[in-house]
Amino acid sequence: MNRLLAILVLMTACGNPPASPAIQAGDLRIQEAWGYPAVAGGTGVVFLTIDNASPAPDRILGGSSVQATQVELHATTQAIDQAQMRPTSSIALPPGRRTVLAPGGEHVMLIGLATTLQRGQVYTITLNFDRAPSVTIPWTIR
Amino acid sequence: MTRYPRLLGLLLAVVVGCGVLSACGGPYVFRGREVHPPFPAPDIALTDHHGQPYRLHNQQGRVIIVVFGFTACPDVCPTTLADLAEVRRRLGDDAADVQVILITVDPDRDTQAVLASYVGLFDPSFIGLRGDSAATARVLRDYGVAVAKTELPGSALGYTMDHPTRIYGIDRGGSWRVMFSTGDPLDDLVRDLRYLVQERAE
Numbered sequence: 001m002n003r004l005l006a007i008l009v010l011m012t013a014c015g016n017p018p019a020s021p022a023i024q025a026g027d028l029r030i031q032e033a034w035g036y037p038a039v040a041g042g043t044g045v046v047f048l049t050i051d052n053a054s055p056a057p058d059r060i061l062g063g064s065s066v067q068a069t070q071v072e073l074h075a076t077t078q079a080i081d082q083a084q085m086r087p088t089s090s091i092a093l094p095p096g097r098r099t100v101l102a103p104g105g106e107h108v109m110l111i112g113l114a115t116t117l118q119r120g121q122v123y124t125i126t127l128n129f130d131r132a133p134s135v136t137i138p139w140t141i142r
Numbered sequence: 143m144t145r146y147p148r149l150l151g152l153l154l155a156v157v158v159g160c161g162v163l164s165a166c167g168g169p170y171v172f173r174g175r176e177v178h179p180p181f182p183a184p185d186i187a188l189t190d191h192h193g194q195p196y197r198l199h200n201q202q203g204r205v206i207i208v209v210f211g212f213t214a215c216p217d218v219c220p221t222t223l224a225d226l227a228e229v230r231r232r233l234g235d236d237a238a239d240v241q242v243i244l245i246t247v248d249p250d251r252d253t254q255a256v257l258a259s260y261v262g263l264f265d266p267s268f269i270g271l272r273g274d275s276a277a278t279a280r281v282l283r284d285y286g287v288a289v290a291k292t293e294l295p296g297s298a299l300g301y302t303m304d305h306p307t308r309i310y311g312i313d314r315g316g317s318w319r320v321m322f323s324t325g326d327p328l329d330d331l332v333r334d335l336r337y338l339v340q341e342r343a344e
Contacts, residue, residue: 036220037263038213039256043299045216070298076217081323082288083218084304087297103221104325110216111298116259142224 026132027054028093033125033139035110038117044068044110046125046139047101052093059090059130060108067123069112076104090130117141170337172320173330174309180317183208183310184284188245188277191258191270199316205240205338208310210287212248212303213260219244220264222309222324225331227265232332236339237267239314245271247289247303249278285310313338 022031033048044067052058063071076085083104091106093099101107108125117123119141126136186198186208198206207226211219223244230237244261246252249272252260257270273281282289290304307324311334320334 036216036224038216038220039259039263042256042260043214043216045220072297072299074216074297078218078307078325081306081308082304083215083307083324084292085215085217085302087294087299103217107217109299116263118263 021138023135023137025127025129025135028052028058028129028132028135030127030135030137033137034142035117035139037119037141038110038113040113040116042113044113044117046108046110047103048108048137048139049101050093050099052095052097052099054131055095056131057095058093058132060093061090061128061130063108063125063127065110065123065125067114067117067125068110069114070110071125072109072111073106074109075106078104093129170341172334172337174311174320174322174326174334176320177318180313180319183312183316183318184281186243186245186271186281186284188271188273188281189254191254191261191272193254196269196271198312201241202316203314205314205335206312207240207242207335208245208285208312209243210245210247210282210285210289210305210308212246212305213252213256214248214299215303215305218307218324222307223261223264223268225324225328226309227268229328229331229335230265230267232328233336233339236336239339240335242268243271244268245278245281247278247282247287247305249273249275311335311338313341 022029029051031049033046035045038044065071073088073091074085075088076083121141122138124136124138126134128134188196190196209222226242230240233240246257252272257272261268261270287306291301292304293301309322311320313319322331
């Protein structure tokens, strides 16, 4: 925990921090966690990259964050210029594959933000999986 | 031996000339979807995030980028705004003549205060606009924006607003000239907007 804190402090001090470091959770390797600026009381988003080295499939089931009253999983679909966003119960992490959560697709959503998320700041979020142990990762506002 | 440098100079002049004129005397070819023929952008009469009345028709002389969205939209809307902030950075000095406007499609949740905090997170020059449901509906109709309020049972968000991801480009003369979508290459926007900034106001 102290090490994580040290990394966070170091990154915050660097002005425009680089991508968050890779974090291991069982067979999952999580990196490049980031999100957009958002206002206190509003809605935030976390995008990330997960490599599942296990021969078995895994899933993101949800999460929690001190920065939000609720963490949900959502997916955006776009059809002919029209964007729709709907909740989803889990995000699939196929075995031996890299899953990239990026704008315009599946994402982790923070509802009821406790604080305004400013560009360059680093926060933490805890993710829960079907198989892998829960893990707390840093994520950066870009 | 002396003929080649002269030929090279001529070639260089042609190449540079074409670059300046964009298409060697032909009309500029937009990378976005050109609105042809251009036609006057419908007026927008709403209130800005400072609480001041805003009329699009009073803004002539600047290139205006109009997008529709809402602040509880965590994905597409911030992508669009972050992209437009990056486009303004790449435009350098030309960005001074490009005004980005976010019109909320969710005026119930997006109060003036929320809009004021939100747009400034992306670029301090951005303007957020809102209106009552009648004023908002008029703008949506005039711009052909279909918005569907969709309840999200089981989500703390309560509801979402399905909405288009279009980006409207309006020239200095107030004409609707070009359209983009979220996710289009940013250099396409930079190139087209630079053209609109630099073209002589007609």
